[in-house]
Amino acid sequence: MKICSITNSLTSGGAEVLVTGLSAEFARSGDQSLVLALCDAESVGNSAETEKRMIAEIEGAGGAFLSLGLSAKRSPFEGASAMRKALKSFAPDVVHAHTVRALPMLTLGRIKAPRVLTHHNTRLPFSPKMFPLFDRMTDTYVSIGADVEEVLGQYVNKPIVRIPNAAGRSFAQGTTRSAPSDQPYILSVGTISEQKNYPLLIDTAKALRASNPDHPLPRFQIAGGGADLDALRTRVTDEGLVDVVEFLGERSDVPDLMKASDLYLNVSLYEGMPITLLEAMASGLPIVATDVPGNCELVADDVNGLKAPLGDPQAIAARITEILSDNALYSRLSAGSIERSGDFSIENTAAKHRDLYASLIG
Numbered sequence: 434m435k436i437c438s439i440t441n442s443l444t445s446g447g448a449e450v451l452v453t454g455l456s457a458e459f460a461r462s463g464d465q466s467l468v469l470a471l472c473d474a475e476s477v478g479n480s481a482e483t484e485k486r487m488i489a490e491i492e493g494a495g496g497a498f499l500s501l502g503l504s505a506k507r508s509p510f511e512g513a514s515a516m517r518k519a520l521k522s523f524a525p526d527v528v529h530a531h532t533v534r535a536l537p538m539l540t541l542g543r544i545k546a547p548r549v550l551t552h553h554n555t556r557l558p559f560s561p562k563m564f565p566l567f568d569r570m571t572d573t574y575v576s577i578g579a580d581v582e583e584v585l586g587q588y589v590n591k592p593i594v595r596i597p598n599a600a601g602r603s604f605a606q607g608t609t610r611s612a613p614s615d616q617p618y619i620l621s622v623g624t625i626s627e628q629k630n631y632p633l634l635i636d637t638a639k640a641l642r643a644s645n646p647d648h649p650l651p652r653f654q655i656a657g658g659g660a661d662l663d664a665l666r667t668r669v670t671d672e673g674l675v676d677v678v679e680f681l682g683e684r685s686d687v688p689d690l691m692k693a694s695d696l697y698l699n700v701s702l703y704e705g706m707p708i709t710l711l712e713a714m715a716s717g718l719p720i721v722a723t724d725v726p727g728n729c730e731l732v733a734d735d736v737n738g739l740k741a742p743l744g745d746p747q748a749i750a751a752r753i754t755e756i757l758s759d760n761a762l763y764s765r766l767s768a769g770s771i772e773r774s775g776d777f778s779i780e781n782t783a784a785k786h787r788d789l790y791a792s793l794i795g
Contacts, residue, residue: 434463434790437525437546437655439535442500444479444539445657446534446624447685447708448531448553451782453487454601458783460495467523470500471512471534476516479507480658480683497523507534513541520544529575533559536570547793551575552630553710554705555584564588572793575786578706580726594789599782600704600774603688610767612694614762616672617651620694620718620755622709623701626661633700635668636746637753638677642679650677651757653698656690658683667679685704691716696756697738698746700749704728714774719766721752737763737769 438452452468459466468491474484488498499658501515516538520528529549530536536578539548550571567589585593600656623629638653645741655665655678662680684690693696697713699719704710704727711731713720720738722728732738739752756763 434459434525434787434794435523436790437467437469437520437523437528438679439471440526440529441532441533441534442470442473442474442479443484443498444624445483447705448551449487449600450708451598452531454599454779455783455786456491456496457494458779459787462783464787465492465523466496468496468498469516469519469707470498470508470545471503471538472505474660475502475504475520477581483683484683484687490645490660496579504592509534509537509541512538516598517542521621526794529786529790530571533563533567536567540570544560547790548574549573549575549789549793551577552705553577554582555580556704557584560587565590568691571712571793573789574790575789578727578730578779581705582731594785594786596782596789597777598708598711599777599779600708600711600715603778604691604712607771608715609764610695610717610719611764613757613763615651617757618693619651619653619696620690620713621653621696621698621700622656622657622684622712623656623691623707624657625661625665627661628702628704629698631655631665631721632668633749634680634698634745635665635674635791636701637670637698637749638674638685639672640746640750641753642677644747644754651753652676653678654681654690654694655679656681667717672683673731677698682762687712691718694718696721696753698749698753699723699728699732701728702743706730707793711774711777714770714777715769717767719756720772721756723749731773733769733773735766737773739766757783 438454456466459795548571654660722732723743741748
């Protein structure tokens with residue numbers, strides 16, 4: 434098959450990480466894979482270095498990459514012309530859009546291949562009134578989990594196929610962790626954005642300090658960049674937490690960061706099916722997460738982690754303390770993460786996508 438996967442740009446977000454991993458699996462299966470970005474990374478405020486690394490990963494696995502180089506506005510008319518030219522020689526058998534912005538471009542560009550759309554979150558960045566239009570532009574929707582499927586099911590009139598996200602092959606701990614280190618590291622990975630809710634992480638660090646004033650604090654590490662980074666740094670300084678909360682920026686060595694960490698923390702306002710949680714599970718990390726859509730689908734209390742109410746830093750701090758102070762619990766949750774991660778392999782996720790594509794091609 435000739436498979437074209439479309440993203441806004443290449444960045445370290447979950448959708449883009451999934452597309453990169455799927456492209457490698459498609460190539461391993463003998464398919465021709467083209468990853469098409471609407472924009473260059475820098476034009477929409479993303480890291481050029483991350484883009485360069487992900488292009489190398491796609492091409493190194495046997496896939497191809499092309500950016501349409503659209504402006505940040507991503508005009509459908511501008512995009513349609515560029516899309517038509519880009520896909521003329523590739524002639525895809527199926528086109529999978531991982532951004533709704535691609536659908537009008539495909540339609541106006543008269544791209545004839547069957548179309549699939551994945552929506553990657555439980556919140557909509559557009560009015561639900563747009564779905565009747567999207568129904569006319571796509572053949573099938575993919576939901577990455579039950580929570581996303583529930584959202585789509587309220588509005589769409591085309592088939593919905595559930596295919597879960599997956600961590601890449603480079604995330605594999607293999608063995609259960611027995612205990613946290615003497616100086617525990619708590620890792621969070623993701624773009625510094627409103628959704629990821631990192632001010633709550635800072636509040637959690639404050640709550641831990643208040644509840645354990647005479648004990649060394651774990652070290653919180655945030656791997657990710659974004660427009661709000663400087664504001665968060667300033668707040669950490671103002672709170673006297675510079676030695677507790679560390680900003681790592683965008684990183685290409687997340688598998689190594691996972692291996693070196695003791696616990697994974699997700700404080701998001703909402704999620705779809707967060708790939709970083711799947712990566713943490715595959716790495717054998719116990720998890721503390723807010724009890725919001727997306728997180729609740731992956732984190733089971735006393736199985737692979739503990740959940741806490743959104744907006745309650747004291748409760749999150751208590752969950753962290755509970756796990757890090759109980760080696761038996763820590764080891765049990767680590768084993769649970771590894772076991773649960775087996776349900777979300779990139780090989781199985783790619784195979785389900787290929788089966789869907791084959792059914793559409795006929």
